[in-house]
Amino acid sequence: MALQTRVKITKTADLGEGIFELVFSCPVMAESARPGQFVNVYCDDASRMLPRPISICELPGDGQIRLVYRVVGAGTKELAGKHPGDGITVLGPLGNGYPFEGKRAVLLGGGVGIPPLLELEKQIGIPAAAFLGYRSDKTFLLDDFRKYGAVYVSSDDGSIGVKGTVITALERAVSDGFSLEGAVLYACGPGPMLKGVKAFTENNGLTAYISLEERMACGIGACLGCVCKTMEVNGHSGVKNARVCKDGPVFDAREVDLS
Amino acid sequence: MALQTRVKITKTADLGEGIFELVFSCPVMAESARPGQFVNVYCDDASRMLPRPISICELPGDGQIRLVYRVVGAGTKELAGKHPGDGITVLGPLGNGYPFEGKRAVLLGGGVGIPPLLELEKQIGIPAAAFLGYRSDKTFLLDDFRKYGAVYVSSDDGSIGVKGTVITALERAVSDGFSLEGAVLYACGPGPMLKGVKAFTENNGLTAYISLEERMACGIGACLGCVCKTMEVNGHSGVKNARVCKDGPVFDAREVDLS
Amino acid sequence: MSQVNTEVSIAGVTLKNPVTVASGTFGSGQEFSAFVDLNRLGAVTTKGVAVEPWAGNPTPRVAETPSGMLNAIGLQNPGIDTFLKRDVPFLRKFDTKIIVNVCGHSEDEYVECVRRLADADVDLLEINISCPNVKAGGITFGTVPEVAQRITRRCREAARQPVIMKLSPNVTSIAEMAKAVEAGGADGISLINTLTGMKINVRTRTFALANKTGGLSGPAIHPVAVRMVYEAAHAVKIPIIGMGGIATAEDALEMILAGATCVSVGTANFRDPAASVRVADGIREYLEQTHTADIKDLIGAVK
Amino acid sequence: MSQVNTEVSIAGVTLKNPVTVASGTFGSGQEFSAFVDLNRLGAVTTKGVAVEPWAGNPTPRVAETPSGMLNAIGLQNPGIDTFLKRDVPFLRKFDTKIIVNVCGHSEDEYVECVRRLADADVDLLEINISCPNVKAGGITFGTVPEVAQRITRRCREAARQPVIMKLSPNVTSIAEMAKAVEAGGADGISLINTLTGMKINVRTRTFALANKTGGLSGPAIHPVAVRMVYEAAHAVKIPIIGMGGIATAEDALEMILAGATCVSVGTANFRDPAASVRVADGIREYLEQTHTADIKDLIGAVK
Numbered sequence A, B: 001m002a003l004q005t006r007v008k009i010t011k012t013a014d015l016g017e018g019i020f021e022l023v024f025s026c027p028v029m030a031e032s033a034r035p036g037q038f039v040n041v042y043c044d045d046a047s048r049m050l051p052r053p054i055s056i057c058e059l060p061g062d063g064q065i066r067l068v069y070r071v072v073g074a075g076t077k078e079l080a081g082k083h084p085g086d087g088i089t090v091l092g093p094l095g096n097g098y099p100f101e102g103k104r105a106v107l108l109g110g111g112v113g114i115p116p117l118l119e120l121e122k123q124i125g126i127p128a129a130a131f132l133g134y135r136s137d138k139t140f141l142l143d144d145f146r147k148y149g150a151v152y153v154s155s156d157d158g159s160i161g162v163k164g165t166v167i168t169a170l171e172r173a174v175s176d177g178f179s180l181e182g183a184v185l186y187a188c189g190p191g192p193m194l195k196g197v198k199a200f201t202e203n204n205g206l207t208a209y210i211s212l213e214e215r216m217a218c219g220i221g222a223c224l225g226c227v228c229k230t231m232e233v234n235g236h237s238g239v240k241n242a243r244v245c246k247d248g249p250v251f252d253a254r255e256v257d258l259s
Numbered sequence C, D: 001m002s003q004v005n006t007e008v009s010i011a012g013v014t015l016k017n018p019v020t021v022a023s024g025t026f027g028s029g030q031e032f033s034a035f036v037d038l039n040r041l042g043a044v045t046t047k048g049v050a051v052e053p054w055a056g057n058p059t060p061r062v063a064e065t066p067s068g069m070l071n072a073i074g075l076q077n078p079g080i081d082t083f084l085k086r087d088v089p090f091l092r093k094f095d096t097k098i099i100v101n102v103c104g105h106s107e108d109e110y111v112e113c114v115r116r117l118a119d120a121d122v123d124l125l126e127i128n129i130s131c132p133n134v135k136a137g138g139i140t141f142g143t144v145p146e147v148a149q150r151i152t153r154r155c156r157e158a159a160r161q162p163v164i165m166k167l168s169p170n171v172t173s174i175a176e177m178a179k180a181v182e183a184g185g186a187d188g189i190s191l192i193n194t195l196t197g198m199k200i201n202v203r204t205r206t207f208a209l210a211n212k213t214g215g216l217s218g219p220a221i222h223p224v225a226v227r228m229v230y231e232a233a234h235a236v237k238i239p240i241i242g243m244g245g246i247a248t249a250e251d252a253l254e255m256i257l258a259g260a261t262c263v264s265v266g267t268a269n270f271r272d273p274a275a276s277v278r279v280a281d282g283i284r285e286y287l288e289q290t291h292t293a294d295i296k297d298l299i300g301a302v303k
């Protein structure tokens, strides 16, 4: 069960290019957390009222939770100023997480959509390949992923791996003989990438679980701030809307309307 | 000349009972600072827009400025959470400071009105007596004052020194033979105490310089937030109002209307 | 000294303490029940409900602002049927009063919704007249005194429960609006709803909200809310539910001293899911520490 | 790439950059000149001045609120004589435009003050119609369209300089107010003045301001200000000076994208005395970084 609590930071690191990692200790949260879930991180600065949702990147054990995030605004900047021993207020684990289907998992991560796939790959147990898309050759978490399976890298500027998105890399791999048979796709990344994944799986008769992002206020399903459009009427909302924070962030790509 | 700048804290101390001290390094500010002047301390928390005016307690040399303050609200609480090495944003020195008249100085300080008198006593050069009023026997800065002259202590609850205010203690001393002849009074403390000082000096034909407190927004004389009433039309304002932050905080008691 | 009385009464309905939650910030209590013991709230105020399900606005629907936020949820709701079947029975399991927030696109829709609630086991109706009036070209009911008075009267006639009219702060005179709904027969007033605001992303040169404008809430607006509660309290005799930026017991007490009989905690729930009970606990502590026997002695005590 | 153009024009007066300061937060520039090179501002807007000296309200006059503040200075000012003798000559030493903010207790006082300024070497007049109208029992001129239109016309007739009407945000429709002053002949509009608010000290059970209510300003109100600038810009053709909570270049650019021709930095000066020049510098940087040749291309660019 999710709880809001003040926790102690046990590790911080600057992964370069504005990407930071932060590990905190919270055994009760770590115990129930699943890959694909996220935590709400609250700012200490009282002028910033809303939580920052950050995916769980890894559960390194010992009750630790590892987050990897990009500094984009005032909240993540505040976070990046923290040091081991400092406190932060968090609430989690939140959301549904990725479902395990006992099938070969192909992971597709773009940018800060990469972190949540790490714990997934660790736990999913079935030899998987990870397609990781970066802006440039300033990569992060690459070595972590390499521990668990094959890694295919792409970059927007072509400075490392395939030039293009993870979809480009996946299509290249498939045409080079990489088999998607019996595979399930797990994706996280920017909107256009997820649209691409949805289209790809529809064209290829595959299943994809995609993790969506939306602006949130509560993070626990109460405010209806974070909805995405669904193909069918959603049981909770009574309309063609689902809550990304509570019904997601992970959805079967077939169920959501990304248009 | 006053400047706003981010400075480094060199020392902090908990003086007990919610009173804290903070020393920071700022040679250019320290160089021009005079006793009775104050600095604006700005909160890091962006929700708190206005400066906290804090008097200069002491100029310990080496470009250091020492503040002594009571934690009363969110701003001073934030300040009390700082450690040596941390930064704070300050602007100063501000205000006019106490005038030196080359006469015997009798200092009257109540509560957090005590700190600004310390540097005054250090600099004023003429053997002086300090009347310091506390809430109880939880005193602060007592040893500092004892270095420079006689100290008469009073407390609201009588647990140390004379029971009552600094005025009670002063009257007691006078009736015990303490002479006010040729003396100038320098006072800082809560409103009722300053009214008492004004009445006392009027009754006894003395001069008193009193340091006033008022809610401030700019601290530099521009917003007209912090005025006090004056007996005569003030040159700057064109009305019977003077700016505590700029024309004060120190006024000749005769010039201000405390009714 | 825990014998202080925190009970207040709104239109004959007794709340065990003067704290409820602001409509739309707490769902129907279900999600927050993991963080808050609902039994410890004077009442739960539900998200606005309409006769039919509403899909609400496109996203982004929320944006952060200094000490506040903007929202343009667009009153998404599952409709009265689902609400009655699912949310009312859930809330009834708790020892707390139920305030149902009602919205509509036309006067008839309001009235129809109020009527559908007549047989429901709920305690108070809060009529949100800040909805855009689709029939009148999108102006809000809550900014025209005559319209507000008429819709109050019609809701009052259709309702079995006491009717609280929820006022918009986007008006020149809140006192005038308060008087209008009192004249229409309102049993109470709740205020303030959100101030209309806008945020622009200068990097993308787009509106932060898909809806362009949204409602500003949170501590940023608290001083405006306190002023309006004060003005309304001096304009009418009916009780007031005060809200707008309440995050601490102090904020709540300000409202009560200004004239509110009870208060709602809204946006603060997003920063601290237990904010509402913390406010309730803090009010009790204040009463104890200041030796105030009865919360009712504080209502409107600062004049 | 420093060849970007930051010049804007308000009613025929050219400002070297679109940044001025909000009346009342900067005195007449004298005190701030220790922190800001006044030559780097498009204009300096002075504290409101009236025909006679005003003593203003009793203290406390200011109070802090979340991301904002309340003030009830009560328009203390030394009167037009001192202003003309002392403040205008001081400001004229700098290469910046002078906007004089004018207030009065009655229409005649406004007109008289405007007339006294006719021969003064100042560039623009900003008429603050948020002053309480003593003759009409304390209502503010700025909340009644007909009154605002009439006072605009009378000031316009009396003035030698272009007349900017400064609007109050405490109205149901800012568009209506904007249209009223445009119809009255205003050469421009400035908005927003402060939102009326209140703060109560729950420990002492007194108002935080001696005046009970005060004007809310600072980042807290920025979203309301942006929305109102947007609405006004879509209602009238005359240029708009946008203000309310601007603390950074981003905040200023939001206003400009919403429709303001230039902006005023107010409460932010209290947190950072150099806020105004930082905003001006930041706007230039933004133009350079986004390869925008002319600030004018941004005015009202987000629709």
Ligand SMILES: Cc1cc2nc3c(=O)[nH]c(=O)nc-3n(C[C@H](O)[C@H](O)[C@H](O)COP(=O)(O)OP(=O)(O)OC[C@H]3O[C@@H](n4cnc5c(N)ncnc54)[C@H](O)[C@@H]3O)c2cc1C
Pocket: A038, A050, A051, A052, A053, A054, A055, A056, A068, A069, A070, A071, A072, A073, A074, A075, A076, A077, A112, A115, A116, A212, A213, A214, A215, A216, A249, C063, C064
């Ligand atoms: C379920 C979920 C998981 C996420 N996981 C990660 C992650 O593992 N690593 C990572 O770097 N980022 C992640 N993000 C994005 C992250 O939440 C934002 O980058 C962050 O909130 C920005 O905060 P800020 O204060 O720095 O930015 P600002 O732009 O100053 O924030 C202003 C407001 O907008 C919100 N906001 C800004 N960007 C986003 C965004 N992309 N998504 C949602 N809200 C946003 C903030 O939460 C805040 O309320 C995730 C988002 C979601 C919804």
Ligand SMILES: Cc1cc2nc3c(=O)[nH]c(=O)nc-3n(C[C@H](O)[C@H](O)[C@H](O)COP(=O)(O)OP(=O)(O)OC[C@H]3O[C@@H](n4cnc5c(N)ncnc54)[C@H](O)[C@@H]3O)c2cc1C
Pocket: B038, B050, B051, B052, B053, B054, B055, B056, B068, B069, B070, B071, B072, B073, B074, B075, B076, B077, B112, B115, B116, B212, B213, B214, B215, B216, B249, D063, D064
């Ligand atoms: C010229 C001057 C010198 C001062 N010197 C000292 C000193 O040396 N030591 C000390 O302990 N205190 C001093 N004070 C008082 C000190 O400024 C306040 O205690 C402090 O601002 C409280 O801030 P806060 O955030 O903790 O309280 P809050 O009550 O949360 O502050 C809210 C707002 O009220 C203002 N405020 C609150 N109390 C006062 C006050 N008494 N005077 C002026 N503004 C206030 C704050 O600055 C802030 O803007 C001085 C005040 C003045 C005017």
Ligand SMILES: Cc1cc2nc3c(=O)[nH]c(=O)nc-3n(C[C@H](O)[C@H](O)[C@H](O)COP(=O)(O)O)c2cc1C
Pocket: A217, A223, A225, C022, C023, C024, C025, C047, C048, C071, C073, C075, C101, C128, C166, C192, C193, C194, C216, C217, C218, C219, C221, C243, C244, C245, C246, C264, C265, C266, C267, C268
């Ligand atoms: C996300 C959100 C949704 C809201 N939905 C409603 C609603 O459905 N009905 C209503 O009357 N008010 C609604 N409001 C307004 C609040 O009930 C409240 O009046 C306002 O937010 C001010 O209080 P606060 O500052 O404590 O949040 C909503 C506010 C927010 C932030």
Ligand SMILES: Cc1cc2nc3c(=O)[nH]c(=O)nc-3n(C[C@H](O)[C@H](O)[C@H](O)COP(=O)(O)O)c2cc1C
Pocket: B217, B223, B225, D022, D023, D024, D025, D047, D048, D071, D073, D075, D101, D128, D166, D192, D193, D194, D216, D217, D218, D219, D221, D243, D244, D245, D246, D264, D265, D266, D267, D268
């Ligand atoms: C201390 C103070 C004094 C003010 N005095 C005046 C004034 O004399 N005339 C006026 O038109 N506006 C006055 N204002 C309003 C500001 O000019 C401005 O419209 C308002 O504060 C919003 O901008 P801000 O949020 O950037 O401060 C004053 C504001 C403050 C905070």
Ligand code: FES
Pocket: A215, A216, A217, A218, A219, A220, A221, A222, A223, A224, A225, A226, A227, A243, A244, A245, A246
């Ligand atoms: S963020 Fe509130 S429902 Fe998802």
Ligand code: FES
Pocket: B215, B216, B217, B218, B219, B220, B221, B222, B223, B224, B225, B226, B227, B243, B244, B245, B246
């Ligand atoms: S605080 Fe602004 S004039 Fe003194």
